[in-house]
Amino acid sequence: MDFSIISWNVRGLGKVEKLGAVRRLIRNEKAKFILIQETKLEQFSPAILRSMGCYQGFNSIFAPAAGSAGGLLSAWRNDFFSVTNIVLDSRFIAIFGKAQGSDLNWGIVNVYGPTIEAEKHEFFRQLLNFIHSHKVAWIVGGDFNAYLCREEKIGMVCNYKTMDIFRNFVNEAQLVDLPMHGGSFTWSSNREIPTFVRLDRFFICEEILVVCHNLNQFLLPNSVSDHNAIALKCEGDGWGPKPFKLFNYMLEVEGFEDLISNSVVAAKRKNGRVGILNILRGAKSDIKAWSKEQKLANRDIISETEADISRLEVECQKSGDCADAWKSLNLLRQKLWELLRREERA
Incomplete structure (x- = not known):
């Protein structure tokens, strides 16, 4: 089983x-x-x-x-x-x-x-x-x-x-x-x-x-x-490709505007007088790749943050004193909530 x-x-x-x-x-x-x-x-x-x-x-x-x-x-x-x-x-x-x-x-x-x-x-x-x-x-x-x-x-x-x-x-x-x-x-x-x-x-x-x-x-x-x-x-799902979506939170992420500008410039440099449809197709491809990297990175950071919280708690359990780690634990918990909010907007 x-x-x-x-x-x-x-x-x-x-x-x-x-x-x-x-x-x-x-x-x-x-x-x-x-x-x-x-x-x-x-x-x-x-x-x-x-x-x-x-x-x-x-x-x-x-x-x-x-x-x-x-x-x-x-x-x-x-x-x-x-x-x-x-x-x-x-x-x-x-x-x-x-x-x-x-x-x-x-x-x-x-x-x-x-x-x-x-x-x-x-x-x-x-x-x-x-x-x-x-x-x-x-x-x-x-x-x-x-x-x-x-x-x-x-x-x-x-x-x-x-x-x-x-x-x-x-x-x-x-x-x-x-x-x-x-x-x-x-x-x-x-x-x-x-x-x-x-x-x-x-x-x-x-x-x-x-x-x-x-x-x-x-x-x-x-x-x-x-x-x-x-x-x-x-100890003894592949869902196929997802449709493309542009979320509002992406516009707030640092580097997104540069991504779009560079995508448009690259499309024009490659095709000369390129039409708007081809520009949008290129931007869509770049956004999907960027979004995937961002999502995977966010999940990795969530896991790392949870591991850091657990590590500090184990240290507190061993010493019986959380005074030194108290501020760090609070900051990590705040960071975790923000990361989870970002994932929910993804």
Whole structure:
């Protein structure tokens, strides 16, 4: 089997930059199944799904937010997962069916655990009862708003009672906590004196591990949320040419006017008394080549900026002090937002 499932607490899908970040994540990870927490949306439409990069061949289920709090979205490729049943709850979405290449009946659960400590015991009790009531191979992922051990938190006081509740849930559900490659923490307070916690993860049952021998869990680079996305990967599209479009943002990019001037001059030098149609054809060709270079460069810069943010956060996690890196982190996050806005205009 060969697949990638991503989970991300995006902290709101109401901005085009957030939708663009999700779309880029799905594209880069070649995701077959997507678990999104905290959409903060009370309503959802196919247009939002398309804006996320989930075009033809995707299906989805949505649990609305209560006001501006919570909200869950699960989406999947129909050629990867054949759905037989869906269970919708305010704090989790369970999708039942079969994955391509496997005869097992799967249950993929998208979880958003409560932030209030007093509600966590009841939440994990209900989730455990739900898991015990269905005989399927489980993948349970999302933001649990809980951590398993003291080493999964830096800063602030640890809540040992909640840790015990969470560990008991994992043990009684007979789920496996895979090691996470690429980092140790999935959430940051983004403050000068930071707190880092591993709140997001995937749990797997043993039946899944038997059929998916190369299954690994990865921490993905930080983006436009205070949560890192995570990916569960088992590693074992050409759309043809796009039509030419001239966008307003191009006119604002340094060097664009020179590109057009040089294109016109080159066309006249090559053809003498060249007509306007040939000039436009030449300019179109030059703009397409320039636009492709700009887009690829912008994506590279986005990836580099995310990597820089992650690197600085790792340094903070090791030292326990973000005072020196605080200004640099803020500047990098501002830069990332601007780059994502530029990509959305492309």
